Every structure is written in structure tokens, then in C-alpha cells.
Amino acid sequence: MNDYNLPILPPDAELETKYVLKQLAKTNRALAELKGYADTIPNKHILINAITINEAKDSSAIENIITTHDELYKAICQTGYKNPAAKEVVSYRTALWHGYEQVKKREMLTTNMILDIQQHIENNRAGIRKLPRTVLMNETTCETIYTPPSGEQKLLLLMANLEKYVNEDFDGIDPLIKLAVIHYQFESIHPFYDGNGRTGRIINVLYLVLKELLDSPILYLSRYIIRNKSAYYTLLQEVRTEGNWEAWIVFILKGIEVTSEETLVLVKRINREVDAMTAEIKDKLPKIYSRELIDLLFYEFYTKIQYIEEGLGVSRRTSVNYLTALEREGFLVSEKLGKERIYQNKRLFDLVRYPK
Ligand SMILES: Nc1ncnc2c1ncn2[C@@H]1O[C@H](COP(=O)(O)OP(=O)(O)OP(=O)(O)O)[C@@H](O)[C@H]1O
Numbered sequence: 001m002n003d004y005n006l007p008i009l010p011p012d013a014e015l016e017t018k019y020v021l022k023q024l025a026k027t028n029r030a031l032a033e034l035k036g037y038a039d040t041i042p043n044k045h046i047l048i049n050a051i052t053i054n055e056a057k058d059s060s061a062i063e064n065i066i067t068t069h070d071e072l073y074k075a076i077c078q079t080g081y082k083n084p085a086a087k088e089v090v091s092y093r094t095a096l097w098h099g100y101e102q103v104k105k106r107e108m109l110t111t112n113m114i115l116d117i118q119q120h121i122e123n124n125r126a127g128i129r130k131l132p133r134t135v136l137m138n139e140t141t142c143e144t145i146y147t148p149p150s151g152e153q154k155l156l157l158l159m160a161n162l163e164k165y166v167n168e169d170f171d172g173i174d175p176l177i178k179l180a181v182i183h184y185q186f187e188s189i190h191p192f193y194d195g196n197g198r199t200g201r202i203i204n205v206l207y208l209v210l211k212e213l214l215d216s217p218i219l220y221l222s223r224y225i226i227r228n229k230s231a232y233y234t235l236l237q238e239v240r241t242e243g244n245w246e247a248w249i250v251f252i253l254k255g256i257e258v259t260s261e262e263t264l265v266l267v268k269r270i271n272r273e274v275d276a277m278t279a280e281i282k283d284k285l286p287k288i289y290s291r292e293l294i295d296l297l298f299y300e301f302y303t304k305i306q307y308i309e310e311g312l313g314v315s316r317r318t319s320v321n322y323l324t325a326l327e328r329e330g331f332l333v334s335e336k337l338g339k340e341r342i343y344q345n346k347r348l349f350d351l352v353r354y355p356k
């Protein structure tokens with residue numbers, strides 16, 4: 001089958017149809033509510049860390065890299081941890097953080113940044129595809145569904161066009177509609193040998209941050225895509241075969257609406273947990289309470305003697321005493337991992353692990 005002659009952006013089609021605009025209003029409302037609430041939370045790091053662990057797990061599951069929260073937790077805490085799937089999921093999370101920092105710093109999203117993200121995910125330097133014959137197949141029938149463009153020069157030109165569409169708002173189209181267009185186009189260019197899906201899902205959230213629709217990278221469509229996997233693939237393909245932009249855009253907008261609502265619930269629960277634990281520590285351990293200590297306990301799902309020592313500027317002995325007291329009162333659960341003792345914030349971990 002010949003390579004598909006993918007048209008450059010913007011699409012030669014009416015995107016802002018009545019149906020799209022109706023969904024767009026709902027999506028904007030849900031997203032604005034999430035942003036508004038998240039903006040009021042003092043330590044955003046807590047939210048981002050908690051939410052990206054689930055995203056890394058879900059996005060990797062689409063690629064059949066399956067791991068549990070426990071495995072993932074160990075791979076995060078312990079350098080040299082052996083489980084390859086967990087390690088790959090941790091790489092995804094690193095790629096995401098890295099991309100976020102770059103977008104915040106440079107206020108743009110470039111082809112080079114995208115290359116960098118994919119490199120972090122895959123841990124290799126293969127870069128843009130150079131060899132032809134990458135095809136997308138139906139996994140059960142092995143029938144070719146789509147043959148993306150090939151040739152490094154061609155792919156770079158398409159990426160340059162995409163980069164312009166991402167960073168310049170020459171068409172005045174709403175950014176959420178553009179996000180759907182960008183995701184379709186990136187997946188259709190399919191610039192890499194592997195990791196196009198995961199990279200594309202990271203681009204989605206970075207684009208929301210770039211357009212200031214979110215301040216922190218806390219909204220991810222991976223769970224929605226897993227739940228609606230066959231619609232996701234069918235609708236991507238229908239843009240190409242039938243020019244059906246409307247159904248695709250509405251599908252993505254709906255995903256952002258549903259996910260904003262679910263994320264808002266989780267963010268509120270995390271916030272409540274921080275408040276509850278703060279009050280309990282103040283009550284039970286008033287001598288060791290400080291705002292900085294709470295931040296350290298929620299920064300990740302775990303802490304260590306060294307983190308408390310450095311974070312609070314106390315001696316090793318004091319740090320050990322604090323952690324022992326916190327464990328005795330049931331705030332932390334410790335475990336020896338490798339050479340170190342790791343103190344888990346189990347309440348936060350359980351809350352994120354079993355999101356309602
Ligand atoms: N018909 C299609 N047209 C365009 N893109 C498609 C089509 N079918 C699938 N894709 C995209 O290709 C991605 C898979 O590509 P690839 O294997 O390179 O990425 P991945 O990150 O390794 O996998 P996954 O997305 O399954 O996690 C899918 O996530 C989807 O976004």
C-alpha cells in the first residue's frame with residue numbers, strides 16, 4: 001500500500017459546527033472549573049505527582065505495558081529496581097515532567113521538544129523514522145489500516161507545519177478544537193518507530209498548559225481512551241477516510257469534559273486528605289508539626305530520613321525521631337527497600353491508587 005498523502009494543517013474543513021460548539025461550551029465549563037480549583041491549591045507539586053503516577057500507568061497500559069502501583073512505587077523509590085515494565089512507566093513520568101518544564105520555560109512546543117519527550121519515553125535515540133514500511137495494523141486480523149507518510153525530510157516538513165499550527169494561532173480556532181486536530185495530525189504523521197501514542201498523549205496535556213487552559217499538567221485522556229478504545233481508533237481513521245472531523249473533535253472534547261470532572265473529584269479528595277492529616281499531626285504531634293513537614297510528607301508517596309533532614313534542615317537523629325513518631329501515630333508505614341528505609345504516606349497512596 002502507498003504512503004498516505006497527509007494534508008498539511010489547517011484542515012480544509014468546517015470545524016466549528018453547531019454540534020462541536022455545543023460540546024465545546026460544556027467542555028470549557030468543566031475544564032475552567034478544574035483549573036479554578038487547582039489554582040487555589042498551594043503546593044501544586046503534590047497534585048502533579050499524585051496524578052501523573054496514574055497517567056503514566058494508564059498511558060503505558062494502552063501500549064500493553066502493565067504494572068501495579070506497588071511495582072511502580074518501588075521503581076520510583078529505589079534506584080536499580082529490576083522490573084522492566086515499572087521502569088518504562090517511570091520513564092514515561094520523567095518524560096512528562098521534562099516536557100512540562102520545557103513548555104513552562106520556553107512558552108512554546110517545538111519539534112525538538114517533542115523529539116526529546118519521545119527519547120525520554122523510549123530511552124533510545126532512534127529519533128524520526130528513516131526507513132519506510134511502518135504500517136498500522138489491526139491487531140487481530142493483521143490487516144493494514146494505515147500507512148503513514150515516510151522519508152525523514154517529508155516527516156520533518158509535516159512536523160514543521162504542525163509546530164506552526166501549535167504555536168501560532170493564525171486561524172482563530174478555539175484551542176480545545178485545535179487540540180483534537182493536533183492529536184489527529186501527530187498520530188497520522190506517526191514520526192517515530194514507536195511511542196507515537198504515548199508522545200501524542202503527552203503533547204495533549206502540554207498543549208493545555210501552553211494555551212493556559214491549565215496551569216499544571218493534571219488532565220489526561222488515557223483512561224478515557226482505554227475505556228473507549230475502539231471508538232478512538234475508528235474515529236481517528238474516519239477523519240482520513242470520510243473527512244469526519246466533527247465526530248472526532250466531539251469525541252476528544254467529550255473526553256476532556258468527562259476527565260475534567262473526574263480529576264476535579266480526585267483533586268478535591270487529595271486536598272481534603274492534606275488538610276485532614278495536617279490537623280491530625282498538629283493535634284497529636286504538635287512539637288514536630290510544620291507546614292514544611294506536611295509538604296515533604298505529601299511531595300511524593302514516600303519520604304526518607306535524608307529528605308526530612310535536608311528539607312527541614314535538622315540533624316539525622318531528629319529526622320529519625322520525627323519519622324518514628326509519625327509511624328507510631330499511623331501517619332506513615334515504613335519498609336526496608338534495598339539499603340534504605342522508606343516511609344510511605346499510605347493514605348495518599350491508597351487514595352490515588354483507588355480513585356473513586
Ligand atoms: N488509523 C490510525 N490513524 C492514525 N493514528 C493511529 C491509527 N490507529 C492508531 N493510531 C495511533 O497510533 C498510536 C500507536 O502508535 P505507537 O505504537 O507508535 O505508539 P505507542 O505509544 O507505542 O503505543 P500506544 O498508543 O498503543 O500506547 C495509537 O495510540 C494511536 O494514537
Ligand SMILES: [Mg+2]
Pocket residue numbers: 063194195196
Ligand atoms: Mg507501540
